Amino acid sequence: MKIAEIIGNEAVVESGGLKKKIGLHLVRNIRIGDYVIVHAGFAIEKLDKKRAQGTLKILKEMGSGR
Amino acid sequence: MKYVDEFRDIGIAKKILKDISCHVDGEYKIMEVCGTHTQNIFRYGLRQLLPKEIKLFSGPGCPVCVSPTSFIDKAIAYSRISSFIIATFGDMLKVPGSSSSLEKEKSKGGDIRIVYSSLDAIGIAARNPGKKIVFLGIGFETTIPTVAASVIEAKKNRINNFYVLSGHKIMPPALEALLEDKKISIDGFILPAHVSAIIGSVPYEFIPNKFNIDCVIAGFEPLDILHGIYMLLKSRFDGLKPRVRLQYTRVVKRKGNRKAIGLIKEVFRQTDSEWRGLGNIPGSGLVLSNAYKQFDIEMNRKIIVSRPKENPLCLCGEVLKGLKVPLECKLFGKRCTPQAPVGACMVSGEGTCATYYKYGEGGLTG
Numbered sequence: 390m391k392i393a394e395i396i397g398n399e400a401v402v403e404s405g406g407l408k409k410k411i412g413l414h415l416v417r418n419i420r421i422g423d424y425v426i427v428h429a430g431f432a433i434e435k436l437d438k439k440r441a442q443g444t445l446k447i448l449k450e451m452g453s454g455r
Numbered sequence: 456m457k458y459v460d461e462f463r464d465i466g467i468a469k470k471i472l473k474d475i476s477c478h479v480d481g482e483y484k485i486m487e488v489c490g491t492h493t494q495n496i497f498r499y500g501l502r503q504l505l506p507k508e509i510k511l512f513s514g515p516g517c518p519v520c521v522s523p524t525s526f527i528d529k530a531i532a533y534s535r536i537s538s539f540i541i542a543t544f545g546d547m548l549k550v551p552g553s554s555s556s557l558e559k560e561k562s563k564g565g566d567i568r569i570v571y572s573s574l575d576a577i578g579i580a581a582r583n584p585g586k587k588i589v590f591l592g593i594g595f596e597t598t599i600p601t602v603a604a605s606v607i608e609a610k611k612n613r614i615n616n617f618y619v620l621s622g623h624k625i626m627p628p629a630l631e632a633l634l635e636d637k638k639i640s641i642d643g644f645i646l647p648a649h650v651s652a653i654i655g656s657v658p659y660e661f662i663p664n665k666f667n668i669d670c671v672i673a674g675f676e677p678l679d680i681l682h683g684i685y686m687l688l689k690s691r692f693d694g695l696k697p698r699v700r701l702q703y704t705r706v707v708k709r710k711g712n713r714k715a716i717g718l719i720k721e722v723f724r725q726t727d728s729e730w731r732g733l734g735n736i737p738g739s740g741l742v743l744s745n746a747y748k749q750f751d752i753e754m755n756r757k758i759i760v761s762r763p764k765e766n767p768l769c770l771c772g773e774v775l776k777g778l779k780v781p782l783e784c785k786l787f788g789k790r791c792t793p794q795a796p797v798g799a800c801m802v803s804g805e806g807t808c809a810t811y812y813k814y815g816e817g818g819l820t821g
Contacts, residue, residue: 414604415715430572431601434652441705452470454477
């Protein structure tokens with residue numbers, strides 16, 4: 390879910406047009422525009438965009454039988 | 456949704472499946488530990504897409520399912536005290552206790568409220584100063600730090616009528632207990648995605664080191680699961696030494712989320728814990744630490760419940776160990792359905808029985 394707004398220790402996240410408030414108590418250095426994994430009302434970890442692209446690149450190159 | 460839809464692409468799934476089929480060298484038994492993996496394997500029909508040599512089994516990774524009947528009985532007993540409010544995640548309501556369920560108690564007038572987060576329970580406590588609010592603490596390492604953060608909030612804001620009934624459990628000791636059971640044979644584990652986001656990969660290293668079993672921490676999306684299966688197969692195919700491999704690199708770090716681990720260590724301490732199906736596992740549970748014991752409802756008001764009663768025909772325990780599939784249970788789909796569950800595995804959306812009931816074994820034929 391994408392961070393849309395940060396208010397102290399809380400943030401508003403949005404995903405597919407849906408907005409909700411979550412706690413930022415478990416994560417560090419969160420900025421607007423970051424993607425986070427949300428569980429039971431809290432961000433539990435930040436998604437690493439570069440690594441996500443890296444995994445997708447590996448997946449797209451599969452299918453050669455190697 | 457960005458970073459989700461890309462991992463559901465059928466074209467890429469076909470490519471991964473092609474590479475999987477090139478690396479099959481005999482039967483390969485995989486246990487997916489987490490209920491969310493189980494759900495998505497069925498939702499996307501992955502079993503039907505995989506070569507028949509690959510067998511998938513579900514493990515003890517549904518928090519509602521592994522909570523023993525005695526925990527439900529205690530929650531019910533607290534709900535019967537008139538000055539108490541029970542706050543719980545919704546899927547606990549239908550879980551059968553020995554003679555009732557929280558849903559039945561609610562219909563009889565018990566004050567039982569469904570919350571989305573433990574922070575909501577603190578809100579209820581602040582608005583009801585004359586009541587004692589008991590939050591049912593179930594869940595693994597993914598949920599535990601969220602409850603820890605709420606307990607710290609309660610202490611900071613001097614909310615003294617908020618309590619936790621802690622049935623929290625941690626995953627590595629349960630996996631070790633499962634592997635000590637000689638009846639279970641597994642070639643590879645798909646380890647939980649979001650539990651691992653908190654604890655990292657290090658706490659699982661005993662699995663390859665002591666039991667010589669390969670592991671992969673894979674994300675929950677279908678491409679992640681297929682990629683994880685590919686990584687396991689390729690490792691055996693290439694004759695590599697078993698270890699804990701990381702597929703879900705966009706979220707999981709080897710050392711986990713240090714801040715969340717710190718909060719767990721501050722608020723909780725390890726204890727023995729009873730698991731449905733697996734019995735008592737030393738060091739597998741968490742209760743509030745000395746510094747936070749004022750929030751432990753069992754310290755504040757001890758309740759003794761009698762020996763729990765369970766339906767002897769229910770195979771939930773065997774299903775949780777991956778020894779039986781729900782279709783082998785005489786109650787499945789007849790006396791036990793999601794509307795009227797007999798066992799906990801039929802209650803939660805993450806439960807193996809509920810998943811089999813919803814999606815069937817089904818798939819393509821001909």
